[in-house]
Amino acid sequence: MIEINTLSHSFAIGKKGNERKIPVLEEITLHVKQGEIAAILGKSGSGKSTLLNILAGFMVPESGVVAVGGQEISSLKESEMADFRLKNFGFIFQSFQLMPGLNAFENIELPLKIKGMKAPERRAVVEKLMMEVGLSEVASHYPNELSGGQQQRVSIARALITNPPVILADEPTGSLDSETEQEILDLIRSLNRNLGVTFVIITHDDEVAGIANRQYRLHDGKLVKGVQRHAI
Numbered sequence: 407m408i409e410i411n412t413l414s415h416s417f418a419i420g421k422k423g424n425e426r427k428i429p430v431l432e433e434i435t436l437h438v439k440q441g442e443i444a445a446i447l448g449k450s451g452s453g454k455s456t457l458l459n460i461l462a463g464f465m466v467p468e469s470g471v472v473a474v475g476g477q478e479i480s481s482l483k484e485s486e487m488a489d490f491r492l493k494n495f496g497f498i499f500q501s502f503q504l505m506p507g508l509n510a511f512e513n514i515e516l517p518l519k520i521k522g523m524k525a526p527e528r529r530a531v532v533e534k535l536m537m538e539v540g541l542s543e544v545a546s547h548y549p550n551e552l553s554g555g556q557q558q559r560v561s562i563a564r565a566l567i568t569n570p571p572v573i574l575a576d577e578p579t580g581s582l583d584s585e586t587e588q589e590i591l592d593l594i595r596s597l598n599r600n601l602g603v604t605f606v607i608i609t610h611d612d613e614v615a616g617i618a619n620r621q622y623r624l625h626d627g628k629l630v631k632g633v634q635r636h637a638i
C-alpha cells in the first residue's frame with residue numbers, strides 16, 4: 407500500500423551563498439501493507455514530521471521513491487497531488503484542527519459538501535459514521551462545547567467520511583489525558599479492523615505505537631529498527 411524506498415532529504419540552513427545542508431532523513435526504506443496500522447516512532451527532531459509531509463506530498467524529497475497504492479507520488483504535478491491527496495488520505499492532528507464556527511455534524515459533513523454530495527445523502531452518511539465513533543449525542547455541539555476526546559472523535563470522523571484508504575495521524579493523542587488517550591487508541595483500532603483503513607501514526611509515545619502492527623523507529627533521520635509486532 408505504502409512503499410518508501412531509500413528516501414533521503416536534507417534542509418539547507420544559513421544565509422544564501424553560505425548555506426549548509428543538514429541531512430534530516432537518510433536512506434529510509436519502509437513498507438506498510440493495506441489494512442495495517444504502522445507507527446513511526448522517534449524523539450523530537452528525529453524527522454517524523456518531515457517523513458509525514460513527504461508521504462502526504464506536501465514536500466518533495468531530495469531522493470528516493472514514495473508510492474501509495476502503486477502510484478509514485480513524486481511524479482505527480484501539484485494539482486494532481488492535491489487531487490490524489492483528497493482521494494487517498496485523511497488527516498488527524500494533535501490539535502484536532504476543527505472549524506470553530508461549525509458544529510460536530512457540520513465539521514464531519516464539510517468534506518462531503520466540498521465533494522458536491524447532495525444534502526440528504528450527506529446526512530445519512532454523516533449520521534452513520536457519527537454513531538460508529540460515538541458522537542450521536544453531541545451532533546449539534548460546537549468544538550468549544552466538546553471534550554478533547556470528543557473533538558478528536560470529530561476529527562477522526564471527518565478524516566474518514568470520504569472513505570480514504572489511508573489515514574495519516576500526527577500525534578493523535580498528544581493533547582489528551584491517558585484515559586482519553588486509551589479510548590481514542592481503542593477507537594482507531596476498531597475503525598482499522600471494521601473498515602480496513604490503513605493508519606500511519608507518527609508519535610514519540612510507545613503506548614500509542616503499541617496498537618501498531620508494525621513499528622518503525624527513527625533516530626536522527628535514520629531508521630534504527632523496523633519491527634513487525636503482529637500481522638493483521
Ligand SMILES: Nc1ncnc2c1ncn2[C@@H]1O[C@H](COP(=O)(O)OP(=O)(O)OP(=O)(O)O)[C@@H](O)[C@H]1O
Pocket residue numbers: 417418419430448449450451452453454455456457610
Ligand atoms: N524547513 C526546515 N528548514 C530547516 N530545518 C528543518 C526544517 N524543518 C525541519 N527541520 C529540521 O529537521 C529535523 C527534523 O524535524 P522534524 O520536524 O521532521 O522532526 P520531528 O521528529 O517531527 O520533531 P517533533 O516531534 O518535535 O515534531 C529537525 O532538526 C528540524 O530542526
